[in-house]
Amino acid sequence: MSRRRFFVDEVRNGQASIAGEEAKHLTRVLRVEKGERYEISDNSNVYLAEVSLAHKGEVVFEVVEELPLKPKIVPVTLVVALFKFDHLEWLIEKATELGVACILPVIAIRSERGLDQAAPKRIERWRRIGLEASQQSRRDVLPEIELPIKFAELLKRQAALRLLLDETAGPEHAMLRSLPDVLPEDVLVALGPEGGWTDGEREQFILAGWKAVSLGSQILRAETAGIAALAILQAGLLGK
Numbered sequence: 157m158s159r160r161r162f163f164v165d166e167v168r169n170g171q172a173s174i175a176g177e178e179a180k181h182l183t184r185v186l187r188v189e190k191g192e193r194y195e196i197s198d199n200s201n202v203y204l205a206e207v208s209l210a211h212k213g214e215v216v217f218e219v220v221e222e223l224p225l226k227p228k229i230v231p232v233t234l235v236v237a238l239f240k241f242d243h244l245e246w247l248i249e250k251a252t253e254l255g256v257a258c259i260l261p262v263i264a265i266r267s268e269r270g271l272d273q274a275a276p277k278r279i280e281r282w283r284r285i286g287l288e289a290s291q292q293s294r295r296d297v298l299p300e301i302e303l304p305i306k307f308a309e310l311l312k313r314q315a316a317l318r319l320l321l322d323e324t325a326g327p328e329h330a331m332l333r334s335l336p337d338v339l340p341e342d343v344l345v346a347l348g349p350e351g352g353w354t355d356g357e358r359e360q361f362i363l364a365g366w367k368a369v370s371l372g373s374q375i376l377r378a379e380t381a382g383i384a385a386l387a388i389l390q391a392g393l394l395g396k
Contacts, residue, residue: 159193159194159195159204160186160194160195160291161194161195161196161197161202161291161294161295162174162182162194162195162196162197162291163196163197163198163199163287163290163291163298164196164197164198164217165198166198167196167198167201167203167219170218170219171208171216171217171218171219172196172198172203172205172216172217172219173214173215173216173217174214174215174217175213175214175215176213179211179212179213179214179215180212180213182210182215183210183211183212183215184212188207188210188215189207189210190207190208190209190210191206191207192206192207193205193206193207193220194207194217195223195294196217196219197295197296197297199297199298200297201222201225202222202223202224202225202296203219203220203221203222203223204219204220204221204222204223205217205218205219205220206218206220225296226296229255229390230339230340230341230342230343230389230390231257231258231341231342231343232255232256232257232258232342232343232344232345232386232389232390233256233257233258233259233260233313233315233342233343233344233345234251234256234258234259234260234345234347234382234385234386235260235262235310235313235344235345235346235347236259236260236261236262236347236378236382237261237262237263237264237266237267237346237347237348237349237353237378238261238262238263238264238267238268238271238272238275238304238349239267239268239271239349239350239378239379240268240271240350241271241274241278243377243378243379244261244282244379245281245282245285246379247378247379247382247383248282248285248286248289248301249285249286249288249289250289250379250383251299251382251383251386252285252286252289252290252293252295252299253289253292253293254383254386254387254390255295255386255390256299256386257299257300258299258300258301258302259282259286259299259300259301259302260302260305260310260313261275261302261303261304261305262304262305262306262307262309262310262346263304263305263306263307264307264348264349264353264354264357265307265354265356265357266348266349266350266351266352266353266354267349268349268350272304275303275304276303276304279301279303282301283298283301286298286299286301307357307360310346311360311361311364313344315340315342315343315344316340316341316342316343317336317339317340317342317343317344317367318343318344318346318364318365318366318367319331319334319343319344319345319346319366319367319369319385320346320353320358320361320362320366320367320368320369321345321346321347321348321369321371321381321382321385322348322352322353322358322368322369322370323348323352323370323371323375323376324352324358324368325368325369325370326370327370327373329368329369329370330369330370330371330372331369331370331371331385331388332388334367334369335388335389339389343389344366345382345385345386345389346361346366347378347381347382347385348378348381349378350377350378371384371385
C-alpha cells in the first residue's frame, strides 16, 4: 500500500514532530489522525511512523521501523537563468518530481530586469514548492534551492559534466549523442532565459569548459527545455 510521505526536521529518540501551519494542514486538510501510519523523512533516512498525537498545533510521530532508501541517481544541478516566476515555479515543481538534486538560479543578461532583486523574497516559497513536490513524488531527500548567483560565479562552479543547453547548437550536438556512456558522479545543466543566452555568454561558457548540447530543432520554452533535459538524464536514455 502506498502511504503519504512527510518531511520532518529531525528524528530523535525514535520520535519526530511537525508543528505550526504544516501541522494545521496535516490535521485539517489531510485529516491525519492518531494511530495512522505514514512515512517520514528527515532528509537523510526514511521511516515508517505512527501518529501518537494529532493536534492542530503539532503532529507527533513514533518511529516503527527504518525503511530502505531508493537507489541513488546521478545528482543533477539545474542552473536556471532567471525568467518569469510563474513559469519558474512550475519548473521547480516538475524538476523536483524528476529527481533534480539542486536548482541554482543565475542572473543572465536577458533575465527580466528586477527579477534578481525580487528572487530572494521568493526563495521560501520556492522551497515550499520543492517540499510539497517531494512529498507528492515520495522523494527520500529534498532538492536544494539556492539563492541566485551572478553569471561570473556560475562559470567557477565545477562538476564532472557541465552541459549548456543551447538552441543554436547543431544536430551534431544532440544531447543524447553528446552524453558519455556512463554518467559521471555529478552533472550541471545550464538553462537559458527567455530569448536564450547571448553570444557573449555562450562564448564564456565554452571557454570555461562547458559543453553545448541541443534538444532538437524545435525552439522550446525555457521551462520545457529544463524538463526535457532532466528527463533524458534521469531516465538514463543514453543510446547513441
